[in-house]
Structure formats: C-alpha cells, structure tokens
Amino acid sequence: MRPVHVGAAQLGPIQKAESREAVVARMIALLEEAAGKSCDLVVFPELALTTFFPRWYMTDQAEVDTWFEAEMPNAAVQPLFDRAKALGIAISFGYAELTPDGHHFNTSILTDREGNIVGKYRKVHLPGHDEFDPDRAFQHLEKRYFEPGDLGFPVWDALGGVIGMCICNDRRWPETYRVMGLQGVEMVILGYNTPSVNSQKGQEGPEERLFHHRLVLQAGAYQNATFVVAVAKAGDEDGHPLLAGSVIVDPNGKVVAESKTEGDELIDYVCDLDETVFGKETIFDFKRHRRVEHYGRITSQTGVERA
Numbered sequence: 001m002r003p004v005h006v007g008a009a010q011l012g013p014i015q016k017a018e019s020r021e022a023v024v025a026r027m028i029a030l031l032e033e034a035a036g037k038s039c040d041l042v043v044f045p046e047l048a049l050t051t052f053f054p055r056w057y058m059t060d061q062a063e064v065d066t067w068f069e070a071e072m073p074n075a076a077v078q079p080l081f082d083r084a085k086a087l088g089i090a091i092s093f094g095y096a097e098l099t100p101d102g103h104h105f106n107t108s109i110l111t112d113r114e115g116n117i118v119g120k121y122r123k124v125h126l127p128g129h130d131e132f133d134p135d136r137a138f139q140h141l142e143k144r145y146f147e148p149g150d151l152g153f154p155v156w157d158a159l160g161g162v163i164g165m166c167i168c169n170d171r172r173w174p175e176t177y178r179v180m181g182l183q184g185v186e187m188v189i190l191g192y193n194t195p196s197v198n199s200q201k202g203q204e205g206p207e208e209r210l211f212h213h214r215l216v217l218q219a220g221a222y223q224n225a226t227f228v229v230a231v232a233k234a235g236d237e238d239g240h241p242l243l244a245g246s247v248i249v250d251p252n253g254k255v256v257a258e259s260k261t262e263g264d265e266l267i268d269y270v271c272d273l274d275e276t277v278f279g280k281e282t283i284f285d286f287k288r289h290r291r292v293e294h295y296g297r298i299t300s301q302t303g304v305e306r307a
C-alpha cells in the first residue's frame with residue numbers, strides 16, 4: 001500500500017467584494033476539517049483566493065492587476081501556509097500570478113508538509129476570448145488577462161508518489177493527462193471554475209456540464225491509470241452560477257468521492273497509489289503498446305487539416 005489521504009476542499013462562491021483574508025479563513029476552516037480526518041494533502045480550487053474575475057471586462061491594467069498576486073505566499077495567504085505547516089499537511093491551490101518581470105499566469109502550486117512550495121503549474125489551455133463579446137450571455141476573458149502557461153505539464157515526486165497538476169479547462173484535453181501519464185503520474189490534482197451554463201449555448205445547463213466534467217475526468221484517469229482529484233469553486237458569485245461536483249476518481253475511472261453541496265465542503269479519500277500499477281503494466285503499458293509513428297499530427301498541427 002502507498003496511501004495518500006487526499007482532501008478535496010471545494011469552495012462555495014466568493015463575491016467580488018470579498019477579501020482574500022476572508023477567503024483564507026474559509027480555507028483554513030476546511031484545512032482544520034481535513035486535519036481531523038488525517039488528510040496528507042488538501043487541494044483547493046482554481047483562482048481560490050478571489051471571485052472568478054475573468055467574467056468581468058476591464059480595460060485598466062492597474063485594476064486587472066489588483067486580482068493578481070505578486071508574491072506567494074503574501075501577507076494575506078501566509079496564515080494558510082502557517083496552519084498547513086503546523087498541521088503537517090501538503091496543500092495545493094490556484095491563484096492569479098504576476099511575475100516580477102510582468103507576466104500574468106493562471107497558476108497553481110503544490111507545497112510539501114512543511115509549507116515549502118515544491119511545484120508550480122501555469123494553465124496551458126486558456127478558454128474564452130480576449131475582447132468584449134456582446135454575443136455571449138456573460139464574458140470569459142481568460143485570454144485577455146493571462147498568457148498561456150510556459151512550464152508544460154511537469155510532475156513531482158511528493159508524498160511517496162508522482163503528482164501532477166493542471167487547471168480547469170486543461171481537464172478537457174486528453175493531451176494534458178497523457179503528457180503527465182508519460183511521466184508516470186499517479187495523481188493529477190486540479191481546481192476549476194466552470195460556469196453552470198454555457199455562455200454561448202443557453203440550453204447547455206448544469207446537467208450536461210456535469211456530464212462532460214465527469215466524462216473527461218473519468219476518461220483521463222482510466223486511460224492513464226491515475227487518480228484524479230478535481231475541486232470546484234461553486235455556487236452563485238454575484239449572480240453568476242458556478243458548477244459544483246468536486247470529485248475524486250480512481251485509476252479505474254470510477255468516482256470514489258463526490259461533493260453534495262454548492263458551498264464550502266470537504267470530501268476525502270485514501271488513495272492507494274499502488275492501485276495505479278495494474279493499468280500501467282497492462283492495457284496502458286505505454287512502452288509496449290503506443291505507436292508514436294502514427295501520432296505526428298498531435299504535435300505538428302493545431303487545427304483540423306486534411307491530407
């Protein structure tokens with residue numbers, strides 16, 4: 001057995017006016033609950049410290065930058081790091097990163113049990129658009145406020161296993177899991193802010209959104225023989241509903257824990273990383289079965305082409 005007791009700490013809505021300090025207090029409450037269950041690792045959502053600000057169209061870069069963190073940890077977040085260290089729990093959460101040389105990324109980090117940042121991932125697949133779109137029911141301006149991640153999809157040796165990160169829309173892309181799968185990933189952790197309704201197709205509501213959400217996570221887990229831990233920011237943010245449905249998926253593709261509310265909620269599961277071995281040594285033994293001579297298009301083209 002190689003058990004990692006993981007907590008998926010779903011956050012309910014964060015309103016635009018809510019401070020980082022108030023959110024961090026909520027995160028610490030979930031961390032305390034996780035400590036009561038003896039969790040080794042607690043995963044929080046994408047852009048965990050603020051409302052999902054890319055729904056708001058802004059033209060003033062100084063205003064945009066108020067949603068970003070120039071340092072991590074900073075004064076507002078330090079209490080979370082301190083409490084995690086005191087409890088000996090590794091944590092992961094997402095935030096908007098402003099680098100010292102002025103770059104903007106949608107980022108998540110992983111700490112060890114001593115509160116040291118040991119892994120950083122920057123979101124590769126940015127959804128949405130970069131200019132105001134009057135045809136959408138609401139805006140999704142990630143392409144305006146962030147640059148695509150520049151770190152690829154690394155994995156880290158942590159908690160006795162191989163852990164990788166991705167963020168929200170990345171979970172819909174098979175390449176995300178496979179690049180980590182090719183590095184032997186055993187647990188993919190991710191956070192998401194998924195609007196409950198498609199801004200370009202009003203009839204696509206929560207039921208269908210949840211179906212796609214589970215579909216990609218379960219497929220990614222099974223096809224790469226890895227656990228997947230997906231954590232929502234959920235509920236109604238200033239009139240904009242976000243999907244809940246945080247889940248932990250096992251390497252067989254089965255959902256083993258799922259949230260029930262749209263609020264702050266901890267779900268947990270003891271993941272035995274040895275359960276990844278069977279799939280990795282049989283049907284998804286990449287070394288024996290992959291046929292890279294036929295996969296050239298995956299990296300040589302982006303859009304659809306014939307011939």
Ligand code: CDV
Pocket residue numbers: 046127128140167168169170172192193194195
């Ligand atoms: N934050 C996201 O990346 N959200 C996307 C929405 C726009 C579809 C997602 O894939 O959930």
